[in-house]
Amino acid sequence: MQRWRGLDDVPADWGRCVLTIGVFDGVHRGHAQLISRAVKAASERGIPSVLMTFDPHPMEVVRPGSHPAQLTTLARRAELAEELGIDVFCVMPFTTEFMKLTPERYAHEILVERLHVAEVVVGENFTFGKKAAGTVDMLRQIGGRFGFAVDGVNLLAEHTVTFSSTYIRSCVDAGDVAAASEALGRPHRVEGVVVHGDGRGRELGFPTANIAPPMHSAIPADGVYAAWFTVLGPGPVIGTVAPGERHLAAVSIGTNPTFSGRTRTVEAFVLDGEADLYGQHVAVDFVERLRGMEKFDSVEALIVQMGRDAELARDLLTRADLHHRG
Numbered sequence: 516m517q518r519w520r521g522l523d524d525v526p527a528d529w530g531r532c533v534l535t536i537g538v539f540d541g542v543h544r545g546h547a548q549l550i551s552r553a554v555k556a557a558s559e560r561g562i563p564s565v566l567m568t569f570d571p572h573p574m575e576v577v578r579p580g581s582h583p584a585q586l587t588t589l590a591r592r593a594e595l596a597e598e599l600g601i602d603v604f605c606v607m608p609f610t611t612e613f614m615k616l617t618p619e620r621y622a623h624e625i626l627v628e629r630l631h632v633a634e635v636v637v638g639e640n641f642t643f644g645k646k647a648a649g650t651v652d653m654l655r656q657i658g659g660r661f662g663f664a665v666d667g668v669n670l671l672a673e674h675t676v677t678f679s680s681t682y683i684r685s686c687v688d689a690g691d692v693a694a695a696s697e698a699l700g701r702p703h704r705v706e707g708v709v710v711h712g713d714g715r716g717r718e719l720g721f722p723t724a725n726i727a728p729p730m731h732s733a734i735p736a737d738g739v740y741a742a743w744f745t746v747l748g749p750g751p752v753i754g755t756v757a758p759g760e761r762h763l764a765a766v767s768i769g770t771n772p773t774f775s776g777r778t779r780t781v782e783a784f785v786l787d788g789e790a791d792l793y794g795q796h797v798a799v800d801f802v803e804r805l806r807g808m809e810k811f812d813s814v815e816a817l818i819v820q821m822g823r824d825a826e827l828a829r830d831l832l833t834r835a836d837l838h839h840r841g
């Protein structure tokens with residue numbers, strides 16, 4: 516897969532392409548369906564498939580100061596698009612100039628003149644251009660004039676819920692990581708670098724990797740979760756947590772009220788390994804919520820509960836894994 520940053524990266528001899536457009540935060544099941552359609556259309560036409568996305572999030576430019584929580588980093592979005600078979604991942608810097616392009620100019624100058632689209636695949640709710648005034652019908656009309664096709668895809672929904680990044684953010688925010696997982700087609704992932712905590716975990720018998728995620732990451736509600744833990748890099752790791760391998764984990768999110776903590780932390784206790792993880796880039800894939808964060812009257816009571824959490828997480832993850840494989 517090629518990666519372009521802006522339209523200056525379009526090769527001089529660029530031919531025609533099938534294009535899909537959107538923020539695609541989360542690359543959820545609806546997005547995956549759309550992307551697969553674009554990939555299929557491109558292969559039928561014998562031309563490349565291009566995914567155009569935006570950075571920063573358009574909302575940040577349209578309404579400065581507001582930034583929706585991010586379900587996936589740009590790098591993760593690219594990785595998932597590549598798995599779905601996209602040939603070119605094109606990141607458009609979302610500037611105020613870009614924001615002011617009328618739908619007509621957007622379609623003519625970017626889609627036709629620069630990207631040479633033969634077909635555009637978008638969801639039926641897709642909007643584009645200044646004040647999001649461009650609709651799928653408008654795109655079809657413009658396509659009729661400039662000679663490109665438009666595939667406006669029905670939105671993927673299940674049990675009255677239409678999958679969208681907004682819906683999944685609300686699930687994560689409420690701690691309903693199982694519902695998020697259902698809509699994403701995989702567990703919600705929080706990535707980050709392992710930093711130093713208060714150094715108390717080891718004394719309690721539950722050493723935890725404290726994870727510092729990028730700004731704006733969508734963090735599940737405070738509580739305790741069963742999750743998969745993976746070291747993404749850079750390695751090597753001293754210990755029994757092998758980079759690239761999934762490990763069972765119980766993850767705590769909150770301010771550690773038992774110790775009257777103030778900072779909100781994301782901490783993973785790896786059940787089946789021991790390692791020095793400081794400085795490693797790791798991923799936590801949230802499978803189930805076990806309970807809320809509690810203030811215990813004694814450290815002993817907390818330790819007993821952490822033991823129960825760990826066993827519950829082990830049972831749940833092992834069962835989920837069997838179900839998945841079986």
Ligand SMILES: Cc1cc2nc3c(=O)[nH]c(=O)nc-3n(C[C@H](O)[C@H](O)[C@H](O)COP(=O)(O)O)c2cc1C
Nearest residue numbers: 712713714715716765767771772773784808809824
């Ligand atoms: C499975 C698990 C459950 C936890 N539950 C709670 C809890 O309910 N209340 C709380 O105050 N801290 C909870 N913690 C957080 C611990 O207080 C924290 O890991 C410990 O104080 C070590 O902190 P440190 O890594 O900053 O040294 C939990 C941690 C884990 C791993």
Ligand SMILES: Nc1ncnc2c1ncn2[C@@H]1O[C@H](COP(=O)(O)OP(=O)(O)OP(=O)(O)O)[C@@H](O)[C@H]1O
Nearest residue numbers: 537538539545549637638641670671678679680681
């Ligand atoms: N459920 C869905 N099924 C099929 N396509 C979808 C679905 N949701 C969004 N799309 C399409 O995917 C592309 C990317 O959309 P976008 O990034 O705006 O996602 P979204 O999930 O609708 O997010 P938001 O909740 O922020 O509106 C657009 O073309 C959009 O129409």
